[in-house]
Amino acid sequence: MEYLAGPLSALIGELEKLPTIGPKTAARLAFYILSAPAEEAQALCRAILDVKDKVRFCSRCFSLTEDDPCAICRDPRRDGSKLCVVAEAKDVYAIERTASFRGRYHVLGGLISPMEGVGVDKLHIAELVQRVPAEGIQEVIVATNPNAEGESTALYVARILAPLAVTVTRLAYGLPIGGELDYADEVTLSRALEGRRPLS
Amino acid sequence: MRVTSLDLANFRNYAALHFEPPGGVCVLLGANAQGKSNLLEALSLLATGKSFRAAREADLVAEGTPLARIAARVHRAGGDVTAGCFITRVGEGARKRFVRNGRTVAYAHFLGTLAAVTFLPSDLHVVGGPPALRRRFLNAALAQCDRTYYRHHAAYTKVILQKNALLKSAAPDEKLLATYNAQLADSGSQIIGARAAYVRKLAAAAREVHARWVGPQPELGVRYLPNPTLPDGDESPGTVFAQLEKALAASASAEMLRRSALVGPHRDDMALELGGVALERYGSQGQQRTALLALKAAEYQLLAQAAGEPPLLLLDDVLSELDAQRRHAFMLSIEDCEQVFVTATDAPETLPRTATTVYEIRAGTVRRAPAAAAS
Missing domain, CATH: 3.40.1360.10 (Dna Topoisomerase Vi A Subunit; Chain: A, domain 2)
Incomplete structure (x- = not known):
């Protein structure tokens, strides 16, 4: 990508490493960031650095949290x-x-x-x-x-x-809501039968 | 059921093929390496989801191309369906995607769209080869008859791999081993139960076919040899489960010592006998081949019952090693099948007259043979 400014092609290269991002999306995102106000780009940078610096595992439940123990572990309700x-x-x-x-x-x-x-x-x-x-x-x-x-x-x-x-x-095994019965596989369907509940 | 059209793109040596096979017996003639077996392989892959010979599935994709496609229209008693498989190169390997009636579906859901019984020259190893080949025969046959079997088998195989990895680790966790054994007893007893019932039916059908071809003596015997052995052949689910659970517990220390899973249906076998003697030690290649053909004919009957209509019959180079009498009996016996594909290098002299069409295969093309070659 010699025709692109060096920093721009570097940004595209970094974005392309992210999951589900292909070269076209990476280029679109990079051009958007370039055209966005400086504060927006800084906020994105900060958010990325913060997530690496401040997020850690809760010592009780091993979920992700900023404060240890996490909000759920602390919540008395x-x-x-x-x-x-x-x-x-x-x-x-x-x-x-x-x-x-x-x-x-x-x-x-x-x-x-x-x-x-x-x-x-x-x-x-x-x-x-x-x-x-x-x-x-x-x-x-x-x-x-x-x-x-x-x-x-x-x-x-x-x-x-x-x-x-x-x-x-x-957790119970069963049918997906909004799905179709004849598209369910045999095992799911037979587990759903085993786990049936009375309607009345 | 029968295939009314087959399309191949970049599959092995077929760059692009559109083939509308007729019903009845379809003889595919051609010299070696022209693509006869590749055609059967494509049909078989739609039935079983697997290639019958590729060690590397990437080899199915024509060299220099990224994607192979197999698509077939299948005429079934309940209406026409389309079945397709896309094989994409991924690094050194390949990924398969199955399509049924235009919709991508999981392999387990695709199974059963097309049913086929395949006979290959290498199937002769089912007689004298290692037990793994006889288990593979049972798995392929049963998975097409019974999708639940496939799922139990897939679940069992995953747990066996985990258990073996655990046994090979430095200090196997005993509670985890017990967990795996409980899961194996569950799916394993389902597999044993299904195999026992299947082999009993298979044995009866194969004995009858064999007797019809070569006379009542020597009798063809097929016996399931489950691991663990069942007391007095009691195959009720409760007994099988209890027996497998007991055997797993009893062999726990031996498994720790050998660092490998020693008990369960992954160690099953099937005995093939002629007149009460092991088939591999009994007879000539011809006799072994006849016995195996009888087994395949029995598989065909059982699959027809399970599918509710006759499956395809795919025969790769089976005629060459039968003597004239057996070949004749065999060709007569397939005459009434709904659709059969037979490959051969020379036109057999005993072609069934009715409903037989001969095609010439040359370098990845299929052409109807001139009438003279067909007679």
């Missing part, structure tokens, strides 16, 4: 008897968006996969085992992905919590 176990911090935001869960979270930091070198000791499982009796948790809701690693991790968590006086539940 949260139901301390329910704990939702998720694989990644982004899953916390997925469940928070539903606004249907008022308990607290525990982020494992991944899913068990010996093939990829992720053993039990690489995840925050020991911390979970400590939290349950220490915080008087009554119910642990395992919300890992419904794939092979998610399933194994959920069953492992249930097994390791079995000696403690705590109920361990798993």
Whole structure:
């Protein structure tokens, strides 16, 4: 890109490294930033640097936070008897968006996969085992992905919590809202049948 | 069911092919390396989702091109469907995308769009080769009959890989091992149950076909050899699950020692016998081949039952090693199939007269043979 000013092609190059951004989008974004007021560009820079400097893991739930412990762990209106176990911090935001869960979270930091070198000791499982009796948790809701690693991790968590006086539940499997029955695969459909509920 | 049109683009040596095969027996004639087997491979790939020979799926894409495409229109009892597969080069490997009726679908949902039974020269290794080949035969046959089987098998395979990785790690976590074993007992017992039921039906059908071809003696025997062995062949789901669970627990220390998963249907086998003697030690190549053809004919019957209509029959170079009598019996037996593709280097002298069309394959082109060659 010799025909572009050096800094501009450098910016395009950096933007292109981002996920889902191709060369055309990168160029469009770069030209937009160039034409935007200086304050806007500075705000973007600051936001990027801040996210690297200030965001860290909560020492209790291992979610992402600026202050430790995180806002959810500090919030006294949260139901301390329910704990939702998720694989990644982004899953916390997925469940928070539903606004249907008022308990607290525990982020494992991944899913068990010996093939990829992720053993039990690489995840925050020991911390979970400590939290349950220490915080008087009554119910642990395992919300890992419904794939092979998610399933194994959920069953492992249930097994390791079995000696403690705590109920361990798993998110239900079912049909996507707004979907079509005949497009659901057999396993999803048979799990949805197993998990059916009375209408009256 | 039958394929009414097949389109290939950049698939192996086919740059662009549009082929409208007729029903009945379709003989594909040609010298070696002209593309006879590639045509069968494309059809088989639409049925099973896998190539029957490529070790590297990138090899399916013609050299110097990024993307191969297979598309077929399938006439089925319930109406026509279209089935397609796009194979894209990705680095050293390849990615496949399946399309059914114009919509991209997951592999598990695509299975069953087209059903086919394939016979290749290399299938002879099912007789004397390692057990893995007989398991592959069972998996390919069962997955087409029963999509749930495919899912249980995929789930089982993933957990086996994780369990083996765990056993090879420095200090395997015992609770995690127990978790994996519980999952394996679950999906594994489903696999064993399905294989046991399938092989029982397969054995009965194969015995009958074999007797029709060569007479009642020696009798062809097919037996499922599950791992673990089931008491008195009791195949009820509860028994299979309990048996597998028990075997997994019993072999735990041996597995720790050998650092590998030793028990379960990934170690299954199938015994093939002629007159009570192991087929590989019994007879000539011709006898082994006949026995295997009987097995394939049985697979065809069972797939027809499961699909509710006859599947395609894809035969790659099967006639060359049969003697004239067996070849004749065999050609007669496929005459009534809805659609059969047979490759051969020379026109067989015992072509069924009715509903047979001969095509010449030359350097990636398909041409209807002149009438003289067909008679």
